[in-house]
Amino acid sequence: MSxxxxxxxxDELLAEEERMTAAxxxxxxxxxxxxxxxxAHSREEFPRQLIPRMGELGLFGAHLKGYGCAGLSAVAxxxxxxxxxxGDSGLRSMASVQGSLAMYSIWRWGxxxxxxxxxxxxxxxxLIGCFGLTEPDHGSDPGGMETRARRDGSHWILNGTxxxxxxxSIADVSTVWAKDGETIRGFLVERGTPGFSAHDIKGKFSLRxxxxxxLVLEDxxxxxxxxxxxxxxxxxxxxxxxxxxxxxxxxxxxAARTCYLTxxxxxxxxxxxxxxxxxxxxxxxxLVHMISxxxxxxxxxxxxxxxxxxxxxxxxxxxxxxxxxxxxxLDIARLARDVLGASGIVNEYPVIRHxxxxxxxxxxxxxxxxxxxxxxxxxxxxxAIR
Ligand SMILES: Cc1cc2nc3c(=O)[nH]c(=O)nc-3n(C[C@H](O)[C@H](O)[C@H](O)COP(=O)(O)OP(=O)(O)OC[C@H]3O[C@@H](n4cnc5c(N)ncnc54)[C@H](O)[C@@H]3O)c2cc1C
Numbered sequence: 558m559s560x561x562x563x564x565x566x567x568d569e570l571l572a573e574e575e576r577m578t579a580a581x582x583x584x585x586x587x588x589x590x591x592x593x594x595x596x597a598h599s600r601e602e603f604p605r606q607l608i609p610r611m612g613e614l615g616l617f618g619a620h621l622k623g624y625g626c627a628g629l630s631a632v633a634x635x636x637x638x639x640x641x642x643x644g645d646s647g648l649r650s651m652a653s654v655q656g657s658l659a660m661y662s663i664w665r666w667g668x669x670x671x672x673x674x675x676x677x678x679x680x681x682x683x684l685i686g687c688f689g690l691t692e693p694d695h696g697s698d699p700g701g702m703e704t705r706a707r708r709d710g711s712h713w714i715l716n717g718t719x720x721x722x723x724x725x726s727i728a729d730v731s732t733v734w735a736k737d738g739e740t741i742r743g744f745l746v747e748r749g750t751p752g753f754s755a756h757d758i759k760g761k762f763s764l765r766x767x768x769x770x771x772l773v774l775e776d777x778x779x780x781x782x783x784x785x786x787x788x789x790x791x792x793x794x795x796x797x798x799x800x801x802x803x804x805x806x807x808x809x810x811x812a813a814r815t816c817y818l819t820x821x822x823x824x825x826x827x828x829x830x831x832x833x834x835x836x837x838x839x840x841x842x843x844l845v846h847m848i849s850x851x852x853x854x855x856x857x858x859x860x861x862x863x864x865x866x867x868x869x870x871x872x873x874x875x876x877x878x879x880x881x882x883x884x885x886x887l888d889i890a891r892l893a894r895d896v897l898g899a900s901g902i903v904n905e906y907p908v909i910r911h912x913x914x915x916x917x918x919x920x921x922x923x924x925x926x927x928x929x930x931x932x933x934x935x936x937x938x939x940x941a942i943r
Pocket of ligand 1 (some may be wrong): 654688689690691695696697698720721722723724763764769917920921922923924925926927930941942943
């Protein structure tokens with residue numbers, strides 16, 4: 558009998574620092590996040606008291622170098638995401654959006670002045686960032702965005718609406734992508750700038766312990782120095798999404814792990830027809846499917862991380878891993894929910910919360926099907942997206 562989720566001893570492939578990072582985040586999640594996550598989920602809010610602790614632990618922009626960031630390996634950063642998402646996808650989303658979208662956009666495309674101004678405070682969690690790319694009418698096809706930037710002397714004027722923006726209403730700074738003519742550029746918009754407002758989207762059944770907002774920009778006037786000088790075209794936002802997707806590849810394994818372990822323990826403890834559920838062949842087949850897919854996902858994530866550390870990863874490889882790991886995690890969560898029977902639908906167990914969260918994770922940062930088409934284009938040389 559084994560309740561080991563590291564079936565192929567992937568732990569042995571990790572550096573000591575990576576193991577220690579994973580252990581400290583797991584400890585944080587178990588002691589500080591799990592006790593408050595169900596409450597936050599039911600109130601539809603992010604547990605904001607965790608933000609300074611996440612900053613102290615170096616979880617924001619952990620893979621970035623300089624400017625107060627931890628500068629960890631890609632694998633260590635992945636393990637952080639895995640441990641956070643074992644608690645809730647909302648915790649990992651907070652770290653992903655802060656570090657891989659908002660901070661990365663400044664780190665990769667910003668001026669030296671922008672980096673010094675924002676990154677150290679964002680690394681501590683004292684300042685929060687968000688990333689506004691998606692619009693009400695432009696999701697999978699962000700190139701069609703309608704948000705406009707118009708130069709006006711030493712300023713830019715921004716107009717448009719961004720939707721489904723994680724952390725939007727609590728952000729001190731929003732990276733907003735807008736078109737100047739046909740060129741997509743990024744702008745840093747500070748909270749309180751006249752004409753800028755953020756409204757939360759309520760009524761979500763998924764990712765409830767995460768803030769999701771709509772950003773409205775009405776003649777928002779920002780200084781020329783707030784434009785990200787190095788970003789031009791979709792390469793700007795896409796480079797950030799690629800970072801965040803990489804974290805999701807690992808995060809999904811954490812959610813799947815929690816669902817699998819919950820199902821395994823439940824099946825061992827619950828008796829029907831005079832025997833434990835775990836003794837029935839059909840139940841064993843479900844558990845075996847779960848651990849097999851988790852093991853494959855772990856190997857994909859580990860290899861992807863090592864390629865990333867070597868500077869050799871291609872976006873299509875990230876797409877394959879995101880598509881596979883999240884798709885499988887969602888299947889595992891649904892199977893685990895089934896193994897728990899009626900108990901699978903209540904918050905006494907974390908499974909249905911993870912299952913519902915994973916619906917979002919399967920959709921954001923490129924839907925499952927969009928990644929299918931990206932990989933399809935890569936292997937055939939034929940574009941089926943448009
Ligand atoms: C909780 C949450 C948080 C989010 N956070 C952020 C954020 O912080 N910042 C941000 O910018 N965005 C964010 N998003 C937005 C997210 O990235 C988009 O929802 C996603 O890109 C999909 O866009 P859409 O919802 O408009 O779906 P659509 O693009 O309308 O797609 C709907 C369906 O059509 C399919 N489809 C679309 N085009 C094709 C095609 N060519 N061929 C075949 N099928 C196709 C899709 O796969 C999908 O199944 C968030 C979303 C959610 C739910």
